Amino acid sequence: MNKQELVDAVAAATGASKAATGEAIDAFIGAITSAVRKGDTVQLIGFGSFSTGARAARVGRNPATGAEIQIPAAKTVKFTAGKAFKDAVNGS
Incomplete structure (x- = not known):
């Protein structure tokens, strides 16, 4: 599902306009x-x-040449699914 399909589904469920x-x-x-x-x-x-x-x-490796490269530190975004969501996906 892409963003436009999400908008269409939510608009249909709520009766609100797509805009x-x-x-x-x-x-x-x-x-x-x-x-x-x-x-x-x-x-x-x-x-x-x-x-x-x-x-x-x-330290990582360039797969094409095998040369070592430095990969800098970075912030990441984490998503942890809730229990109700997990249960819905697993059919419990």
Whole structure:
């Protein structure tokens, strides 16, 4: 499912217009992105949690040449699925 299909599905389920639904989904994504960028955790009970993690600097290899390269440290985004979401996916 891509973003437009999500907008269509939510608009059909709520009876709202596709334009209003698209704006609401954009605002939802923007709010989550902003909070996680600041280092906050976003918890949606029954769905999951978005948070930041850290990846340490490490040495990697260029697969074409075999030469060692330095990979810098980076922040990552983590998503942990909630129990209700896991149960729905697993059919429990």
